[in-house]
Amino acid sequence: MSATDVITPSRLKPMPVSQPVELSPKPSLIGLTREEMGAALKEKGVADKQIKMRVAQLWNWIYVRGVSDFDAMANVSKDMREMLKTHFTIARPEIVEEQVSNDGTRKWLLRYPPRGAGRPVEVETVYIPEEGRGTLCISSQVGCSLTCSFCHTGTQRLVRNLTAEEILSQLLLARDRLGDFPDREAPQGTIMPAEGRKVSNIVMMGMGEPLYNFDSVKTALLIASDGDGLSLSKRRITLSTSGVVPEIYRTGEEIGVMLAISLHAVRDDLRDMLVPINKKYPLKELMDACRAYPGLSNARRITFEYVMLKGVNDSLEDAKGLIQLLKGVPAKINLIPFNPWPGTNYQCSDWEHIEKFADFINSAGYASPIRTPRGRDILAACGQLKSESERMRKTERLAFEAMMIANHGED
Template sequence: MSVTLDLSRMAPSSSKEGAAAAKPLINLSGLTRPQMVAALTESGVVEHGKAKMRATQIFRWVHHRGVTDFAQMSDVAKETRARLAEQFTVARPEVVERQVSKDGTRKWLIRMAPGIEVETVYIPSVGRSGALCVSSQVGCTLNCSFCHTGTQALVRNLTAAEIVAQVQIAKDDLAEWPSDKEDRLLSNIVFMGMGEPLYNLGQVADAIEIISDNEGIAISRRRITVSTSGVVPQLDALGEKTQAMLAISLHATNDPLRDVLVPLNKKYPLDQLMAGIRAYPGISNARRVTFEYVMLKGVNDSPDEARALVKLIKGIPAKVNLIPFNPWPGSDYQCSDWTAIETFAAILNRAGYSSPIRTPRGRDILAACGQLKSESEKVRASAMRKLSMAAMAGVLDDEDEAAA
């Protein structure tokens, strides 16, 4: 069961009796419907025979209508609502800062707990209508040499409730309630923010089940993409548990270079990674793998590298997202010249692989790939650790067509 603390609702007490009475509230926003049934029953608030019905009511209020207070649940008895509020919460975390780019990109700085903040980015005109880039961890352990986020130490995993809260906050700001609203702006979810999702697969899988549930937010699993740097032993479990679309943070076609760019490669080299990808559950022309490839000048952007990439992914239903590098202070890399990027893409296209060049978004609010760490640290001094995410708009248009 996913549990998170809502410290704002725990009254401080200096006495042992008061401390014992202050129990953490279970955040129902982070529970799947079966988990919610179990929590309601175990709490004694709802009798066993009515728990499934009550869980469905609450789930719809929280994830379909977007309510944040049990008092708003009008079809639940007042006495039951009061008892629910004593043991549970459906409140949002605090939005510390909100920014909107001139290109429509939106960024929120969200405080999950004292000293724990993450940034979430909405990117319009990606996928069917717009994508939300969410984080799965606070900090990161991977230390990819080109990634600004990789310079931050891992603090902890995010709970399912904290992952789902990023989606809820975006829906609040976009006025996307109820969830079946026509022409909604948020159509895709990408786990391409801070952290390695496969190192927090349990919470990620629960969050995906909640987000994709047709009684709630109802975003199709085919419009949910999970990006990994290549935790090979977890690939099969990801596919089986989530049925999410797979994206691979690749960036190199040989082990010596990838060992430098993506150090995780030393543990799971390319031969193991490619074998794991080929065995990914559900992979097909309708469920292509996305390979993410950041373009680094003089490092991985030559025509020979493009041809090597074609050879590496041969036979895999795939698409390659070419990502112009966003320089950051202290980085050893530069972005490839535009001519080099176009030449690279042309070689992939001739081999039959779609290779869109991703236009950087939200640079004026530091929401582009790899930029989300810097200014919050310089301007704000409110938290023990300043956190960020690298927003990458890797949603595939052909996946949306398949999901339609």
């Protein structure tokens, strides 16, 4: 969507969703490592000599064929399928709502069964089709604890971490809905890349701070990049953090994916306000961790995300400070026009101002693309996610739509 597109309520396109599913207490095989899956099968009576073969079968059906029903596993015996159905599940989460933006961006509101004595929880997942690729933005937590002042998600309290299964199931469900598994078809009229995978890239940039849920995120991303399953290249997986310094090195060493830093300010006093985790891990510590990131090179640059806030962090002095801060770090700077949400006091920098900011950074030798806002009309853009358990009242939604129309052309 261009900066000059008018957004009107009529462009919201709610899509048919799945019927509510029975909340199953059975454990899922999704998100288990091969070793964990083998142990689970052994506990249910599968012979030791069959474990390796059975795990390979299940891995292929779940992650290559993308089945969500044990009865679809044609080369698994009936008795084995009955045992699997009795004790396990590979079901997807319930789709509470699916929305499609005028620019083809899709947002799913997903509901997960309760864990233990908890209650069902909901998260949002976003698919962004682009020329030559399709990117899925995945959530790692229900809510967020970081309270970044410009972020809608930060206004929702943290409920809990997502499990590796719940993280991976967002990818599996998206591939289901987009026809990205063998013998599947996407809904008619879906905007997708013309060739190749429909979901070619994933970014851990949805709800939550991934590095506050390190173990589950690690397991999910290692399964997503497993060459015998979903087989996504680690160069096409990006994990974004607001600056959990102790886990940054571990991310490179143990997961090996691309790194993005939610930076947004070049002075500690301002970043303390915009990204409060900076009070715990100030800029010097953050940049030291970035310089030590395993595998860092011109071919494996760190992406620094910088939201453009009018009169807050968009001056020429800020641009100069950004160059100084990143000195010596192979980096790309993503400039993000601020995406408004109900109740925010921030405004997006003027478009011409953003372009001048980008030109200055480019002239210093850093790539600084301006991220095209996507899915704003369905609150699917960067910083706008907030789950249905904290959904806007109808009056708030209408007020937001009116604000977007009134502010047309300001960003």
